[in-house]
Amino acid sequence: MSEQISALMDDEIAVENAEFLITSIHVNKQASQTWNHYHLIGDAMRGDVALPSDFKQKLMQKIEQEPTVLAPSASQPSVNRTEMLKDKLPARWSIAASFAAVMVVGWMALQQQSQTDSPSAVIEVAEVSTTTNESIPAEYLTAHQSSAPSTSSYYIQSVNYSE
Amino acid sequence: MILTSRVVWAKFLAGITLFALCAMSLTGHASTDDELWIVLQKAAVAARALSYEGIFVCQTAQQSKSVQITHLFDGKNEFARNVVLDGATREVLSQGNNLIIYNQKNEKIVIEKRRGQNMFPAILPLNFDSIRDNYTLHSSTQERVADRQARVLFLEPKDRLRYSYKFWIDSEYGLLLKSVRFNQRSEIIESIGFNRLSLLNSIALDWFTPKIDSKKNYVMEDEPVILPDGKLSVTWEIKELPAGYRKVDQMVRMVPGKPYPIMHMIFSDGLASVSLFIEPTNKSGKTKVALVTTGSTSFYAGVNNGHLVTAVGEVPEATVVQIANAVVISK
Numbered sequence: 001m002s003e004q005i006s007a008l009m010d011d012e013i014a015v016e017n018a019e020f021l022i023t024s025i026h027v028n029k030q031a032s033q034t035w036n037h038y039h040l041i042g043d044a045m046r047g048d049v050a051l052p053s054d055f056k057q058k059l060m061q062k063i064e065q066e067p068t069v070l071a072p073s074a075s076q077p078s079v080n081r082t083e084m085l086k087d088k089l090p091a092r093w094s095i096a097a098s099f100a101a102v103m104v105v106g107w108m109a110l111q112q113q114s115q116t117d118s119p120s121a122v123i124e125v126a127e128v129s130t131t132t133n134e135s136i137p138a139e140y141l142t143a144h145q146s147s148a149p150s151t152s153s154y155y156i157q158s159v160n161y162s163e
Numbered sequence: 164m165i166l167t168s169r170v171v172w173a174k175f176l177a178g179i180t181l182f183a184l185c186a187m188s189l190t191g192h193a194s195t196d197d198e199l200w201i202v203l204q205k206a207a208v209a210a211r212a213l214s215y216e217g218i219f220v221c222q223t224a225q226q227s228k229s230v231q232i233t234h235l236f237d238g239k240n241e242f243a244r245n246v247v248l249d250g251a252t253r254e255v256l257s258q259g260n261n262l263i264i265y266n267q268k269n270e271k272i273v274i275e276k277r278r279g280q281n282m283f284p285a286i287l288p289l290n291f292d293s294i295r296d297n298y299t300l301h302s303s304t305q306e307r308v309a310d311r312q313a314r315v316l317f318l319e320p321k322d323r324l325r326y327s328y329k330f331w332i333d334s335e336y337g338l339l340l341k342s343v344r345f346n347q348r349s350e351i352i353e354s355i356g357f358n359r360l361s362l363l364n365s366i367a368l369d370w371f372t373p374k375i376d377s378k379k380n381y382v383m384e385d386e387p388v389i390l391p392d393g394k395l396s397v398t399w400e401i402k403e404l405p406a407g408y409r410k411v412d413q414m415v416r417m418v419p420g421k422p423y424p425i426m427h428m429i430f431s432d433g434l435a436s437v438s439l440f441i442e443p444t445n446k447s448g449k450t451k452v453a454l455v456t457t458g459s460t461s462f463y464a465g466v467n468n469g470h471l472v473t474a475v476g477e478v479p480e481a482t483v484v485q486i487a488n489a490v491v492i493s494k
Contacts, residue, residue: 135455135457136455136457136460136462136475137462139418139419139420139421140418140438140440140462140475141460141462142419143387143416143418143425143427143438143440144436144438144475144476146275146387147387147412147414147427147429147438148412148429148431148436148437148438148476149277149279149281150281150435150459150477151221151281151282151286151342151353151355152221152223152353152355154245154255154262154264154277155221155228155230155245155247155253155255155283156221156223156225156226156228157251157253
């Protein structure tokens with residue numbers, strides 16, 4: 001049903017052939033909501049949104065009511081929360097909810113991955129900071145290389161030594 | 164005709180040297196360990212006594228350069244020309260231990276004179292005493308490098324004061340084909356190896372000349388100012404050097420950017436070198452020390468009894484710290 005509504009909006013189904021669909025949108029409350037939602041989404045994506053004047057205020061209120069996520073681990077219950085909400089919400093929200101769940105799970109997987117990677121990541125950062133922030137003073141390196149050249153210094157000029 | 168006979172003579176001399184080394188090994192206790200050291204010593208001799216040309220790649224943590232090498236030993240003298248093929252033009256011409264670097268710096272070519280004896284593939288010294296004291300050697304399987312069969316040897320330090328090496332040595336010529344240096348985390352910090360190698364059949368020296376760019380200005384590098392030893396009003400003593408490191412050179416010099424003369428000493432374990440600098444400082448008391456490692460080079464600076472003591476070299480951090488801390492300054 002939703003797919004057909006979407007197809008009708010995108011002109012993929014000719015209006016003449018959609019008599020049944022249009023009728024069912026009028027009759028079926030869920031279908032008519034889907035129709036409205038799809039149009040709203042379309043408007044939002046095109047940028048011509050007609051939002052109620054108090055929309056921003058209401059949104060900010062809702063955001064303030066949301067619990068603050070302080071630590072990555074605290075986001076874990078939000079999956080359960082989403083699950084709980086899903087039952088109360090109309091069925092069409094389930095796609096959005098499952099998408100959010102995938103995002104959360106994916107993010108958690110990323111978190112875990114980066115946690116296992118963290119020891120080497122720390123070493124890399126430390127190395128970068130020593131090579132970029134601190135460098136060997138050019139005068140000593142030049143004096144050293146001119147009196148006791150290392151093999152590679154014959155072919156590669158040390159970075160510090162450039163004028 | 165004369166040229167051909169000189170080639171034969173050169174090869175004969177190289178052969179004699181190699182034979183002498185083999186004979187030495189036979190007269191001694193010919194264990195497998197000794198046999199491996201002979202392979203490595205032969206590589207040190209072959210790099211100097213053979214005539215060859217090829218292209219090798221030198222790679223450090225920062226950069227990678229291809230180098231075209233022509234090396235000739237005419238029975239008496241060694242001649243080599245190294246042309247860096249990537250990036251700014253750079254050519255190194257050497258005769259024995261004297262080398263001249265033609266180094267492009269912006270619109271100028273700076274001519275730099277150096278003394279050196281560890282150019283690739285002659286990175287190993289002829290005297291192995293201190294290497295044998297500080298490293299162990301073991302062999303691995305055969306591998307192919309630059310389309311040649313090579314014997315693989317690992318040179319591992321006996322302590323944590325130096326880096327380890329992996330060498331690929333040509334099974335037929337005895338020449339070092341590739342050398343890789345590892346830090347203590349077994350990461351490659353320097354790799355130099357042939358892509359292509361062939362023996363030279365002529366002893367003509369027509370190639371032994373730099374490629375001159377008539378549009379560029381050629382200038383001599385400012386020679387480092389070396390002063391007589393008595394010019395420095397500091398008495399110091401070197402105590403407890405890290406194992407295997409010995410002083411190989413010492414001079415009082417001017418360093419660009421420093422208004423006063425500086426004591427410069429060089430220490431080596433046979434493969435790696437560390438420079439130690441002692442200079443007066445007006446920073447009194449305890450000043451924070453600096454420790455930096457980039458690629459294979461470590462740097463340490465600290466204040467010692469009113470003097471700034473600095474150590475820099477292609478060694479692990481612990482070695483520069485120990486060498487700097489070996490200095491005892493008396494007022």
